[in-house]
Amino acid sequence: xxxxxxxxxxxxxxxxxxxxxxxxxxxxxxxxxxxxxxxxxxxxxxxxxxxxxxxxxxxxxxxxxxxxxxxxxxxxxxxxxxxxxxxxxxxxxxxxxxxxxxxxxxxxxxxxxxxxxxxxxxxxxxxxxxxxxxxxxxxxxxxxxxxxxxxxxxxxxxxxxxxxxxxxxxxxxxxxxxxxxxxxxxxxxxxxxxxxxxxxxxxxxxxxxxxxxxxxxxxxxxxxxxxxxxxxxxxxxxxxxxxxxxxxxxxxxxxxxxxxxxxxxxxxxxxxxxxxxxxxxxxxxxxxxxxxxxxxxxxxxxxxxxxxxxxxxxxxxxxxxxxxxxxxxxxxxxxxxxxxxxxxxxxxxxxxxx
Ligand code: SF4
Ligand code: FES
Numbered sequence: 001x002x003x004x005x006x007x008x009x010x011x012x013x014x015x016x017x018x019x020x021x022x023x024x025x026x027x028x029x030x031x032x033x034x035x036x037x038x039x040x041x042x043x044x045x046x047x048x049x050x051x052x053x054x055x056x057x058x059x060x061x062x063x064x065x066x067x068x069x070x071x072x073x074x075x076x077x078x079x080x081x082x083x084x085x086x087x088x089x090x091x092x093x094x095x096x097x098x099x100x101x102x103x104x105x106x107x108x109x110x111x112x113x114x115x116x117x118x119x120x121x122x123x124x125x126x127x128x129x130x131x132x133x134x135x136x137x138x139x140x141x142x143x144x145x146x147x148x149x150x151x152x153x154x155x156x157x158x159x160x161x162x163x164x165x166x167x168x169x170x171x172x173x174x175x176x177x178x179x180x181x182x183x184x185x186x187x188x189x190x191x192x193x194x195x196x197x198x199x200x201x202x203x204x205x206x207x208x209x210x211x212x213x214x215x216x217x218x219x220x221x222x223x224x225x226x227x228x229x230x231x232x233x234x235x236x237x238x239x240x241x242x243x244x245x246x247x248x249x250x251x252x253x254x255x256x257x258x259x260x261x262x263x264x265x266x267x268x269x270x271x272x273x274x275x276x277x278x279x280x281x282x283x284x285x286x287x288x289x290x291x292x293x294x295x296x297x298x299x300x301x302x303x304x305x306x307x308x309x310x311x312x313x314x315x316x317x318x319x320x321x322x323x324x325x326x327x328x329x330x331x332x333x334x335x336x337x338x339x340x341x342x343x344x345x346x347x348x349x350x351x352x353x354x
């Protein structure tokens with residue numbers, strides 16, 4: 001089959017992070033600092049990614065500011081002609097550091113927030129983070145860079161939705177991503193405590209709709225639905241190995257950020273194999289490309305070109321088979337797994353990310 005070049009690279013520079021969010025989608029087992037790629041390795045990854053066609057580089061983590069070589073990597077990526085986005089908790093983002101990164105070609109900042117009030121946000125971050133995020137947002141606005149605020153929604157903060165939108169306005173965010181939790185990595189452990197109720201989701205809908213209308217032209221709002229409650233799955237990654245690749249802190253190259261969870265997948269590493277070879281020729285990237293891998297009901301389904309059979313990671317995590325239809329799908333023989341989760345009221349306790 002014809003494979004197009006990737007558009008985006010998610011470069012997970014480190015798994016180290018000052019926050020302890022219970023909804024973290026990074027793997028349960030994190031990469032240790034001494035196993036991280038070196039500066040030279042990352043420079044090579046960025047160069048190879050650009051040669052491959054990548055135009056957007058998302059420097060992420062963990063907290064990418066924990067890497068002392070972040071400025072050098074920003075210079076390198078922007079020098080290659082890439083649009084460089086920093087995905088950050090905001091902790092440690094001073095005016096001096098940001099101005100330096102902007103001078104080196106940083107184009108955009110995506111800041112996370114956990115709630116609308118100091119008490120709730122700090123509780124959910126497991127750290128005194130709220131005031132520091134307000135300060136970080138002010139620093140980004142002062143720099144003139146565009147700011148996206150990303151808030152992961154779940155049962156423990158859905159009631160603050162209106163306040164979260166106000167917070168984004170107060171910060172002067174250009175874009176607000178309201179993303180219901182996706183249950184991968186650490187978040188899957190906390191699924192029972194994080195799953196929003198049907199009532200919460202119903203209450204959110206008019207709040208988001210009104211805000212989208214009121215803020216049109218000022219702030220773009222993106223709302224990512226809680227897919228367990230949907231009749232059809234999300235078109236995850238716009239298809240497997242179709243548009244973006246992820247490089248994990250230790251150099252493992254992933255077709256999607258959660259793919260290390262698929263234990264049946266043989267993953268390649270940039271330490272051993274060139275990125276282009278991995279993108280076009282590796283077993284992992286070719287495993288679920290196109291439609292050949294599909295079984296019924298996806299194989300003959302009229303929606304397969306819309307959702308590509310849903311999410312491979314979710315299929316694996318919920319059924320043990322990454323080639324199954326996403327069990328969120330109402331046509332999947334495994335939909336009962338999802339319905340059981342929704343029917344079981346969860347305990348409110350969350351295990352914070354350690
Ligand atoms: Fe998508 Fe497969 Fe469900 Fe059809 S059966 S809607 S292709 S997940
Ligand atoms: Fe991996 Fe959806 S998160 S394919």
